[in-house]
Amino acid sequence: MLRKWEQRTGATLKIEGESGKPDYPNATHYSENFKKSELDCKCGCKTPADIQKNLVRVCDTMLEPLRLRIGTVVVLSGYRCPSYNAKIGGAKSSQHMQGKAIDFNRPAMGISQEDLVAEIKRIDAVNGIGVYPNGGVHGDLRRPPRVVWSSF
Ligand SMILES: [Zn+2]
Numbered sequence: 001m002l003r004k005w006e007q008r009t010g011a012t013l014k015i016e017g018e019s020g021k022p023d024y025p026n027a028t029h030y031s032e033n034f035k036k037s038e039l040d041c042k043c044g045c046k047t048p049a050d051i052q053k054n055l056v057r058v059c060d061t062m063l064e065p066l067r068l069r070i071g072t073v074v075v076l077s078g079y080r081c082p083s084y085n086a087k088i089g090g091a092k093s094s095q096h097m098q099g100k101a102i103d104f105n106r107p108a109m110g111i112s113q114e115d116l117v118a119e120i121k122r123i124d125a126v127n128g129i130g131v132y133p134n135g136g137v138h139g140d141l142r143r144p145p146r147v148v149w150s151s152f
């Protein structure tokens with residue numbers, strides 16, 4: 001937000017690189033507070049460039065805003081390549097394979113499932129919300145309309 005404001009106003013404080021290219025992804029991070037290692041596929045494959053772009057968007061529109069609200073956001077699962085997704089039994093059209101979905105490590109975040117779901121619902125960009133019996137929560141950036149599902 002701050003960066004966009006600076007671009008519009010031509011303020012002198014320059015955070016972005018030459019020619020206004022975005023800062024992220026860089027060698028280690030998708031955004032200020034989220035490392036590539038947190039969001040990349042757990043199988044160790046190389047994340048394609050278009051997927052990396054999606055992961056940057058996930059950070060900008062979901063993870064960073066959520067972090068501002070609740071302080072701590074811990075990712076359990078982000079991008080999954082098709083073979084890894086199949087291996088763990090993920091849905092065939094999983095948003096994780098596009099780098100548009102996050103499963104949260106809710107216990108590590110110290111927030112109840114109900115509260116986390118409520119906070120995620122307040123973030124406009126999140127149009128897919130999954131609520132799982134094991135306490136897990138999923139959020140993704142699919143196109144509207146918003147879908148909320150529960151496997152209880
Ligand atoms: Zn993989």
Ligand SMILES: [Zn+2]
Nearest residue numbers: 101102103138
């Ligand atoms: Zn998920």
